[in-house]
Amino acid sequence: MSETLDHVMKITDRPPAVMVQGTGSWLRDADGRAYLDFVQGWAVNCLGHSHPVMVEALRAQAELLINCSPAYYNAPMARLATLVADSSGLDHVFFCNSGAEANEGAIKLARKWGRLHREGAFEIVTTHGGFHGRTLATMAASGKPAFEPLFEPKVPGFSKVPLNDLGAMATAITERTVAVMVEPIQGEAGVVPATDDYLRGLRALTRARGVLLILDEIQTGIGRTGRLYGFEHAGVRPDILTLGKGLGGGVPLAALVASAGVSCFQPGDQGGTFNGSALMTAVGCAVMETVNAPAFLASVRDTGAYLAEQLRALSSECGQGDVRGRGLLLALALHHGEAQKVVDGARERGLLINAPRPDTLRFMPALTVSGDEIDRMIELLRPSLA
Numbered sequence: 001m002s003e004t005l006d007h008v009m010k011i012t013d014r015p016p017a018v019m020v021q022g023t024g025s026w027l028r029d030a031d032g033r034a035y036l037d038f039v040q041g042w043a044v045n046c047l048g049h050s051h052p053v054m055v056e057a058l059r060a061q062a063e064l065l066i067n068c069s070p071a072y073y074n075a076p077m078a079r080l081a082t083l084v085a086d087s088s089g090l091d092h093v094f095f096c097n098s099g100a101e102a103n104e105g106a107i108k109l110a111r112k113w114g115r116l117h118r119e120g121a122f123e124i125v126t127t128h129g130g131f132h133g134r135t136l137a138t139m140a141a142s143g144k145p146a147f148e149p150l151f152e153p154k155v156p157g158f159s160k161v162p163l164n165d166l167g168a169m170a171t172a173i174t175e176r177t178v179a180v181m182v183e184p185i186q187g188e189a190g191v192v193p194a195t196d197d198y199l200r201g202l203r204a205l206t207r208a209r210g211v212l213l214i215l216d217e218i219q220t221g222i223g224r225t226g227r228l229y230g231f232e233h234a235g236v237r238p239d240i241l242t243l244g245k246g247l248g249g250g251v252p253l254a255a256l257v258a259s260a261g262v263s264c265f266q267p268g269d270q271g272g273t274f275n276g277s278a279l280m281t282a283v284g285c286a287v288m289e290t291v292n293a294p295a296f297l298a299s300v301r302d303t304g305a306y307l308a309e310q311l312r313a314l315s316s317e318c319g320q321g322d323v324r325g326r327g328l329l330l331a332l333a334l335h336h337g338e339a340q341k342v343v344d345g346a347r348e349r350g351l352l353i354n355a356p357r358p359d360t361l362r363f364m365p366a367l368t369v370s371g372d373e374i375d376r377m378i379e380l381l382r383p384s385l386a
Contacts, residue, residue, distance in 0.1 A: 015347060022049025025366050025373045027352065037352045038365045038377055043187070043219050043329060046246035046291060048366035053286045054249050061282035070275050076282040083288045084257055087228055089237050092263040094256040095276035095284075099218030099244030100133025105256040105270055106181070106214050106240050107137050111157075113212065113264050114178030121178040124214070127163040129189030130182065132216055141181060144188060163194055166201045173205070179212035179240070180205075184230035187219040190360035191324045191331030199234035212239040212262060218254070219329065222246030223291040223367050226301035226327035233326070246367075249287040253280045291367065300367050303374070304328045307363065310378050318385040321359075328369070332361045345384035351377060 005018070017029040025048055027035045040048070047054060061076065068074055081093040096102055107124060114121040126132070128143040139147045140155040161168040163186060173180070180202060186192040194202075206213040215238040220230035224246060227233055231241075239262045244254035252274075274280075290296065304327040311323045311332050321333030334342070339355035346353055354362040365373070 024048040024051075025369050033350070035347070035350050035352050036373060036377055036380060038363050038369075039352045039354045040364055040366050041250060042245065042354070043224055043364040044245045044248070045250045046222055046224065046367045047249050047287060048368045049250070051249065051290075051368070053290050054251075054283050057283045057286035058251075058279065061279050065278045067274065067277040067279065070271060070273070070277075074276070074278040074281070076278050076285055077276040080281040080284045080288065083285060083292070084243070084255055087288070087292055088241055088257055090241060090257045091260040092258050094265075094270060095281060096254050096256065096272055097252040097274055097280075098133070099216075099242065099254050100135050100138045101272070102218065102242040102244055102254040102256045103132045103138045103141070103181075103216060104135050106216075106242050107141065108270065109240060109256065109258060109262065109265060110179040110181075110212050110214060112269065113262050116264055118178055118210065119175075121176050121211075123157045123159060123174070123176045124179045124181050125159050125161060125169060125172045125177060126181050127183075127186070128160050129163060129186045129192060130160075130216075131186065131188035132181065132183075133218075163189075163192060164198045166198060166205065169202065170205055170209075173209050173211060177209075177211050179214050181214040181216060183216045183218075184220045184233075185225070185326060185329055187329065187362070188356050190333075190357040191329060191362055193324065193326060196234040199231065199236050203234075203236040203238075206239075214238060214240040214242070216242050218242055218244040220326075222287065223297055223300055224327055224329050224364075226297060226304055228292050228297065230326070246291070247284055247287065248280060249283060251280050251283045253284050296367070300327055303367075303369060303371070304330070306371055307365070307369075307374050310374055311363070314378055314382060314385065318382070320385060328363075328365055328367055330363045331356075332363070334359045334361065342381075342384045346381055349380045349383065351380035353381070 020030050021028040027037045084093050111122045126141050130143040132138040132141045137155045141158050143160045161172050221243045241257040247253050324331045337358035343355045356362050
C-alpha cells in the first residue's frame with residue numbers, strides 16, 4: 001500500500017514536507033532536507049528531538065511495563081508525582097495526556113471545590129488573549145477571538161478581563177466566582193508576559209477574596225522561562241497548577257497539580273484510560289531530572305539572554321519591533337502584518353519558526369539550543385526580515 005497524505009484530516013495548513021528524523025535542534029524531511037527547528041512542537045521538545053535520556057527511558061521502561069491501566073499504581077507514576085510535588089510546593093498530581101485535558105481537569109476541580117467550600121460558586125475569571133486548550137470548556141475559558149464563533153453554544157461560566165489589569169480582575173470577582181485562571185506568559189496572544197507585580201497582586205487578591213488562583217503553565221513550565229516554573233519569578237505559588245508540553249519532552253504527558261486543601265476529587269470524579277501510564281511517566285521522570293538541575297536552568301537563562309540580544313540586534317538592523325518574553329520563550333514584533341510570509345520564507349531557507357499573530361514571530365527552541373545554533377538562526381532569518 002502506497003503512502004499518501006490524502007487521508008490525514010486537514011485541521012491546519014501544513015507545508016508538503018514530511019518529517020522523518022530529528023536530532024537536537026534539527027529536523028530532516030523525507031527528501032533529506034535539514035531544518036533548524038525553533039518551534040520544537042510549540043515548546044514541547046524541551047530537550048530537543050530524540051534526546052538520549054528520553055530514548056533510554058522509553059527503551060528501558062518499554063521492556064518492563066508500558067501500561068497497567070490507571071486502576072493501579074505504577075512506579076514511574078509515583079516517582080514523577082513526587083518530583084512534581086516536591087519541586088512545585090503543591091501536594092497532589094493527576095497525570096493526563098495533553099494541556100487541554102489538564103486545564104479541563106483544573107476547571108472541574110475548581111468547580112467541585114466551589115460547591116463544597118464557596119456555596120456553589122462556579123464561575124472562573126480568565127483573560128483576553130489567554131489560551132487554555134481546544135476542548136469545549138477550555139475554548140470557552142480562552143480569550144482567543146477566533147474561538148468566539150466556533151462550536152456554539154459555549155460552556156457557560158467564564159468571564160474575561162485584560163491581562164495585567166488588577167483593578168479589572170477585582171471588579172470581575174463576585175460571589176459566583178470560584179477561581180481566577182491565567183498564564184504567566186500568554187503564548188498564543190504573541191508572547192505577552194504577566195508582570196511579576198501583577199502575579200503577586202493576583203495572589204494577594206485571590207486570597208483576600210477567598211477564590212482560587214489557577215496558573216496555566218502548559219507552555220511556561222518545565223524550564224522554559226529559565227526557572228522550573230514561571231511562577232517562581234514572582235515568588236508566588238498557585239492553588240492549582242497545570243503542566244504539559246515540556247513535561248513529556250515530546251511524548252503525550254500533562255499534569256493537574258493542586259494543594260491538599262483544594263484537592264477534593266473523589267473516586268469516579270476524574271480519570272482517563274491512558275493517564276499516568278508507566279511509559280509516559282518514565283519519560284517525564286527523565287525530563288524532570290534533567291531540566292531541574294541548577295546548571296541546566298542557569299544555561300537556559302544565559303542562552304535566553306543571548307537569543308534576546310541577537311533578536312534585538314536583528315530587529316534594529318531590519319527596522320522591526322520589540323522583543324518580548326522570558327528565557328527561551330520569545331517573540332519579535334513586526335511593523336507590518338506579514339509574519340506568515342516571514343515564516344514561509346524562513347522555512348524555504350531551512351528555518352522553522354512560528355507566527356502566532358500576523359505581526360508577531362515566536363521562538364521556542366530546545367532548551368539545549370547552542371549559541372552557534374542561535375547565530376545560524378539569525379543568519380537564516382535575516383533575508384526573510386529584510
